[in-house]
Amino acid sequence: MAYETTNGVAAGSIEAINGVAKASIEAINGVATPAAASGATLWVAGGNDRRVGHISNTNLLAGNDWSDYDAFAGGSSPNPSSSVDNYYLAYGKDGSGNGLWVALYETDNPEITIHDDGTSGPWTGINTDEDGANLSIRRFAAEWGNNVWMAVGKMSSTYKEIWRSTNGTDWEVIDISGVTGITTEGIYTIRSNGAGTWWFAQNNRIYTSTQDGASGTWSLMHTLLDGGNDPGKIRCMAYTNNTLLVGIINNGKFYTASTSDLTDWSGATTLSSHAALCFDDQRHIAAAAGRVVVVGGQFKSTFDINGKTTTMDESGADFSGDNTAHGNVFGVATDGSTWVACCITGDMFYSTNGGDTWVASTTNVGSEDMMHVAADVYLPL
Numbered sequence: 001m002a003y004e005t006t007n008g009v010a011a012g013s014i015e016a017i018n019g020v021a022k023a024s025i026e027a028i029n030g031v032a033t034p035a036a037a038s039g040a041t042l043w044v045a046g047g048n049d050r051r052v053g054h055i056s057n058t059n060l061l062a063g064n065d066w067s068d069y070d071a072f073a074g075g076s077s078p079n080p081s082s083s084v085d086n087y088y089l090a091y092g093k094d095g096s097g098n099g100l101w102v103a104l105y106e107t108d109n110p111e112i113t114i115h116d117d118g119t120s121g122p123w124t125g126i127n128t129d130e131d132g133a134n135l136s137i138r139r140f141a142a143e144w145g146n147n148v149w150m151a152v153g154k155m156s157s158t159y160k161e162i163w164r165s166t167n168g169t170d171w172e173v174i175d176i177s178g179v180t181g182i183t184t185e186g187i188y189t190i191r192s193n194g195a196g197t198w199w200f201a202q203n204n205r206i207y208t209s210t211q212d213g214a215s216g217t218w219s220l221m222h223t224l225l226d227g228g229n230d231p232g233k234i235r236c237m238a239y240t241n242n243t244l245l246v247g248i249i250n251n252g253k254f255y256t257a258s259t260s261d262l263t264d265w266s267g268a269t270t271l272s273s274h275a276a277l278c279f280d281d282q283r284h285i286a287a288a289a290g291r292v293v294v295v296g297g298q299f300k301s302t303f304d305i306n307g308k309t310t311t312m313d314e315s316g317a318d319f320s321g322d323n324t325a326h327g328n329v330f331g332v333a334t335d336g337s338t339w340v341a342c343c344i345t346g347d348m349f350y351s352t353n354g355g356d357t358w359v360a361s362t363t364n365v366g367s368e369d370m371m372h373v374a375a376d377v378y379l380p381l
Helices: 057-062
Strands: 040-045 053-054 066-071 084-092 099-104 112-115 125-126 138-145 148-153 162-167 172-176 189-190 198-202 205-209 219-225 234-240 243-248 253-258 285-288 291-296 299-306 309-318 327-334 339-344 350-353 370-375
Touching: 040 057, 040 084, 040 339, 053 057, 084 138, 084 291, 084 370, 099 138, 138 189, 138 285, 148 198, 148 219, 189 234, 198 234, 205 243, 234 285, 234 291, 243 285, 243 299, 291 327
Parallel strands: 327 370
Antiparallel strands: 040 053, 040 370, 053 066, 084 099, 099 112, 112 125, 138 148, 148 162, 162 172, 189 198, 198 205, 205 219, 234 243, 243 253, 285 291, 291 299, 299 309, 327 339, 339 350
16 A cells, blocks of 8 residues: 555655655655656657657567657757767756756757757757856756756866756856865766755765755765775766765776765775776766666676665676677666667667666667667656
8 A cells, every 4th residue: 555645745746755755765654655657658869960869668668660850950049060969868847847858969059958849859959048148168967856957067267167947948057166176177977866955076076955956055065085095086976765876987986875874985886897988977877766777888787776785786797798789888767667778879778677688679770879868757766
């Protein structure tokens, strides 16, 4: 039996209770949290040269081909040139609570593009902030949580900033130059607990806001040290099962901690084979219900996390069993039951057993490299 209401609010309308995301609540007063709604209905992938691939979940599992289109065919300015590549893709809500796709491009004009329909174009390019001033520096990662969008990316001596929006269209530039330790190092990762708490990382430092990422609420939470030394640069994070994971570029190390005490971190777990490739940015990792899948090169790692405890399944295993049949695996996403991975050369795969085995889907979507993939579900899971 699962609860139907809490304090008069229907279970289906609850996003968080006492700051804890619904997905992380197992029970209230001994009554189980109802199962989440069924997973994705649509998968969307961002590729080079403005190509976007898409497939319904039903067609994916039936073995049908992906479709694709030019995201800006027939679109008006601002839009990226036809040779500009998608970099990152995320799904959330607009200001009215409707579904919204957000893509980041490898360009400074426009940095962000949005669309309410992942199956057709044109998308809308955004290169000005909510006050009409130019957005002048590209983004590397974006996420939606608790009705807020956040985006992070390049930094410089002039621009030490992150971006925030409550509708995906109007973006506020948040100056973080005065926050302890902030430098010109780029920020590649940002994550939300879905209930108002956010984290981003720069170098080996983890920053947090417990007020939905609003201006003036960010602070240095923890400096990650390994045996007293700097372990390297954090380039990706995952949040699931009340646990935060941070991954270090180039050496394949990751660390975990329970969100009840983010000053107490595990020792390093080091992935084998794809150490230099697996944690170089946010696109290579996906998590749900404590399960984590990491991809990079021709390899995958799968494991479960619970606070400081990691239970390793596969570390640096051959991704598909035939590493000559596809390009390097570049992005991964999940809806909680199905996992989808995209490759350089546009090859697509899916898994229904937590990343243990993968089924080849469409080959060479749009005749382009596919750089990232997302599902129409709301994170975290």
